[in-house]
Amino acid sequence: MAKVVLPFVLGGAILWWMYRGEDFSVISHVLTEQMDWTWMLLSFPFGILAQMFRGWRWKQTLDPILGKEDTPQIRTSTCINAVFISYAASLIIPRIGEFSRCAILKRYDGVSFSKALGTVVTERAVDTLIVMIYSGIILLVEMSIFGTFFRKTGTSLDRILNGFSLTGWLVTAICAVAVLILLHFLLKNFSIYNKVKMTLGGIWEGVLSLRGVQNLPLYLFFSVGIWVMYFLHYYLTFFCFDFTENLGIGCALVSFVVANFAVIVPTPNGAGPWHFAIKTMLILYGVADEQALWFVLIVHTVQTMLVIALGIYAWAALLFTKRFNPNTNKL
Numbered sequence: 001m002a003k004v005v006l007p008f009v010l011g012g013a014i015l016w017w018m019y020r021g022e023d024f025s026v027i028s029h030v031l032t033e034q035m036d037w038t039w040m041l042l043s044f045p046f047g048i049l050a051q052m053f054r055g056w057r058w059k060q061t062l063d064p065i066l067g068k069e070d071t072p073q074i075r076t077s078t079c080i081n082a083v084f085i086s087y088a089a090s091l092i093i094p095r096i097g098e099f100s101r102c103a104i105l106k107r108y109d110g111v112s113f114s115k116a117l118g119t120v121v122t123e124r125a126v127d128t129l130i131v132m133i134y135s136g137i138i139l140l141v142e143m144s145i146f147g148t149f150f151r152k153t154g155t156s157l158d159r160i161l162n163g164f165s166l167t168g169w170l171v172t173a174i175c176a177v178a179v180l181i182l183l184h185f186l187l188k189n190f191s192i193y194n195k196v197k198m199t200l201g202g203i204w205e206g207v208l209s210l211r212g213v214q215n216l217p218l219y220l221f222f223s224v225g226i227w228v229m230y231f232l233h234y235y236l237t238f239f240c241f242d243f244t245e246n247l248g249i250g251c252a253l254v255s256f257v258v259a260n261f262a263v264i265v266p267t268p269n270g271a272g273p274w275h276f277a278i279k280t281m282l283i284l285y286g287v288a289d290e291q292a293l294w295f296v297l298i299v300h301t302v303q304t305m306l307v308i309a310l311g312i313y314a315w316a317a318l319l320f321t322k323r324f325n326p327n328t329n330k331l
Helices: 002-019 024-034 037-068 076-089 097-109 113-141 143-153 157-161 166-188 193-212 216-240 249-262 273-284 289-319
Strands: none
Touching: 002 273, 002 289, 024 289, 037 076, 037 113, 037 193, 037 216, 037 289, 076 097, 076 289, 097 113, 113 216, 113 249, 216 249, 216 289, 249 273, 273 289
């Protein structure tokens, strides 16, 4: 219950703090009179493609598993629909999407849950690497604006890094190793040890599936394409409003990077932290405080509705999809 309630409470508290005292009739006027919906609609295909690219890429890492277990062909449509539903499910319980799509793949295509989860772990590692690379590049290009952001928000990287001495880091590492060893011996004395070991083995096999990807250039294309699509899905919304349309791609890139780190905080679709991060960056680029509030609320709400719509579509599509029969090992 806490996993469901706390993210909503945290996100809700941040949103309440940001929008307390705001006149929402003004936002309604912006929606109907001042906003250019053409650009918002043009951004939708890129948001959809980002999720479809993720489904296509996922299938590439799943295919090598077929040679190691007796399953029918993994269907591309199942992978994409599972991704659509995973994003919608994460609106209710943050991070649950990774597990839900593995469960869908097991139910409809008969793929081992633990092995599918291993491929998701691989995805996250690849995504993290890509985010770190483009964030580092943008950080170097726009160093001055990031410095202003850290000063405005009271964040100091030096303070964080200097929080631990060398001895502190060593002690922390030793404690972490000790805890892992202790957990190993504790689990060995329980009946679930073999089950846990088997599950971890399946996850590791899924992680290693990246070595069996047949078309690595296509895999890399999808991996980079996912984030290009995400960015375009966000950037085109700048042209919906007269107070953001002239900010330029630099502002969009910087705010996109900051937002990616903000959504690490587990709230539904990043609600709250995403709003705060984007609003702060827009203000640094000269957007009025009230206008920045309008932008983040409208854009986030509309894009969240798109995620819900895709989830509903995928759920409906799966109702007409033939399921895997474990008794016959066939669809």
